[in-house]
Amino acid sequence: MINARRGEVLWHCDGRDYRLCLTFGALAELEHHFEAAGMAALGERLSAGSLSARDIIALLAAGLRGAGETLSAHDLALMPVATLLPTALPAISAMVEAAFGAAEPGGEGAQNPFHGGR
DSSP: OOOGTOOOOEEEEEEEEEEEOOHHHHHHHHHTTTOSSHHHHHHHHTOOOOOOOOHHHHHHHHHHHHTTTTOOOHHHHHHHHHHHHHHHHHHHHHHHHHHOOOOOOGGGGGTTTGTTTT
């Protein structure tokens, strides 16, 4: 069962349900992975739309750990592309949305650190 108040989202992959949740530890890990100097830089990198397979695994693994799931980055790396890819990007998007919410109407993202206060 997911806890939406905690920012958890459901990810259905390969016939199973998993929880994803971004934590501060996950964000720090992702900043390191993406070599981003803060959450705004991380948001810019993610919104660029060019994620590698390593990036997708890092994002999902961080979210899985944040939610207390036992599926590891190694487990994700062993999944067939046809199993993982169709559900990965929507799940990542939902995870970020649950953690930070959408940009405010009119394109302003002051509440969302991924938007850098544009």
